[in-house]
Amino acid sequence: MPYVPNKAYVVGVGLTKFDKPRGERDYPELGLEATVKALIDAGLTYDDVETASVGYCYGDSTCGQRALYQLGMTGIPIINVNNNCSTGSSAFVLAVNSIQAGQADCALALGFEKMAPGSLGSAWNDRAPPMEGTMSQLFEIEGEKEYETDDFGPFAARIFGAAGQEYCEKYGATWDHIAAIASKNHKHSVKNPYAQFRVAPSPQDVSKARKITREVTLPMCSPTSDGGAAAIVVSEDFVKKHNLQDRAIEVAGMGVATDSPRLYNDRSRIELAGADMSRRAAAIAYKQAGVGPKDIQVLELHDCFAPNELVTYPALGLCAEGEAHKLVESGDNTYGGKWVVNPSGGLESKGHPLGATGLGMVAYMSLQLRGEAGQLQVPNVKAALTHNIGLGGSCVVTVLRKAPFYKEGGHNRSRFGYDFADECRRMTDAELAKVRSKQTSDYVPPSIPEPQVTK
Template sequence: MPKSYVVGVGMTQFLKPRGLVDYPEMGLEAATKALLDAGISYDQVEYAFTGYVYGDSTAGQRVLYQLGMTQIPVINVNNNCSTGSTALYQARLLVESGVVDCAMALGFERMERGSLGSKFTDRTNPLDHVMGVMAENRGFEPTAPGAAQIFGNAGIEYMEKYGATATHLAKIAEKNHRHSALNPYSQFRDVYTLEQVLNAPKVFGPLTKLQCCPTSDGAGCAIVASEKFVKKHGLMDQAIEIVAQEMATDSPKMLSTSAIEWAGADMTRRAAQQLFKKAGVTPNDVQVVELHDCFSANELVTYDALGLTPPGKAHSIIDSGDNTYGGKFVINPSGGLISKGHPLGATGLAQCSELVWQLRNWAGERQVPNVKYALQHNVGLGGAVVITLYKKANNAKSEPRVGYNPAVEARNVTDEEVQKASAKVNQRSEILSARL
């Protein structure tokens, strides 16, 4: 079967949504960094998938025209919180099909302050069915965010059925905040005690504010290439193979009376089972995981759904410490969504960036030892999940191309770096350059 590789990644620092940086600037920074990481320019990209949830159509073109108007196809992607990984999925699929040898997956988001809400009140909400089922079975609190109620109820049901506690949920958040202190891209880098997490303001059920991801501004990017492209450009030493990748949508279980299923657990189960079967490995072969912890409750139920623990035993790896450094898995070394932030379109590509750096052994103080396989899980309600398994193409050591280690230092790009990454053929027009 044809192989695909991530040969370049880049991301911006995730910021509080204050409108200080607009999406063209964020997207340009992430794309430039990924191109420089791969050692190529934009004219070598044959296809681009650009992901965002909140924005007008063709925003992807608005970002990428800054690197050159090369007339390649640019497809704009919106798949809720799994948007970034959906763009990556499309890029990987196109490369492995043999249609192109190099594709870009770019995700960015400029968000508003406060909890997520529907932008359109004059048409059907895509989550109306699950919201209705939840209201019938668990009630609905008008003052609490809808997403917090869906994921919070999933955690409550897991506690009721299997004996997990509110303390287990708080320990997940404590871990992720602690991990984020070592990540220069994180929106928050403060470390909190377990007591501080438990005593933070309540959001819904057992979930406190410190167990919920914030809204964020940011961007991430990955360059996906074929084996032929990797060898031609001498990229094998830094290339990260996409061993397997699966995408799934909801089963009818989402509309059952189970709160765990409202959060999309069954699509995660399906995608994970297919992925590990295709890869010929098991969850026990994985060392590091970037997992969609939009709320601590979702991290808990996802341990189970991914097969990291036996059914009903998710809280066991929290008690044993097998979800952090020194344990069986290191889950969310980046700090996860809870602390790193969650700009919807960028999240999946930020997860990809972290795992690429981990597999290259670039992650400095947050480096997971002896990483062979890295697992990524990105989910969006409504619903879609993308799960990806990575490994390094070979055991050779690779060094950053940009004069510093981007895994441990978050720098802005310079004008010279943008020019270096820009298309050499069909360069930016003078009119466009003047306007930008």
């Protein structure tokens, strides 16, 4: 008989504020706060967690253990993950897989990042960079020797900027469409207390802002950020045993993809930005869930740079190839349209702490489905999608929906004492004590050192 995986459900989510890297909070604190909030949201303690996957890009090899040991040294497996910008979703994939395979009934996915200010760069100069093929082909396509210098801006911004430029050249769009996308996302973030930026520049303001590359302006770019996010993933038996039906969100479909030969064979700047990974991951997720793009009401899309949102619309099936800018013109990417894309504000304004980004998307979409998204709430959400991409490459697309046995009536206000979505509060000592392991209550966790403040 064919293998039928168990169903997996998200029953708790937690977030810290995504903030500018100032060195004010260290990763153990960020990871701890996100986990404590997820456990409170689920009504569980760390003793219920049987396995954990922890994502981060910048840190030593066992940062996950350092963060989670503060909740108790329970001896569970803790697996650390680094998959570029899709690291958070990759940690989520491992947690979901453990439930679907029957290896655990309760899994934790945690992501956090403590980043350096400024544009991304490699910590290594004595080995081959993972994306050297992508960059060398971009230089060849651009056909300008001087484009290989740093004078044209950070490499990541140049890749996505070039993808946006190719779209404009092929399909008749302009950079005004891309500015409108950035403006839309910043407008959404004004109502998100967890967002790094809460200002709303007009499309004209976005267009006139300081250039980061030849095409991309500053408001079109995601910032480097510090932050954490977490999700508790459980089996159906666990949901019913612990009476969690009022917060059970089904992982209905999950597609994971890496690059295909199109990355290089097509000699396309859009393909260099990972478009085919998005196409294939989305197709897998839709097929597993038995839905299509028209069945989705709200999604968090990986807009590390505004051009990537434009070129990803067709990859996710929201429109035909070459019609993404028409979706922008019609307003079908915001409240009142066919879809609400990035109600959180997206990476451009919510922030982009790499390890936390994908799990933050899962958190926002879970709250939307539970009707607990506060001022960000989209009406009548039945299915939601997350899209998290990392060049080099990896893409994770998930389709989420309420469990078939979902029970209305719960609300995060009763669990936190405040509206979690509308008010960003830091974890309290009482909250930590409530969810720490009782089995290892004699263990004294290490104190979190005072971090060095970045001037």
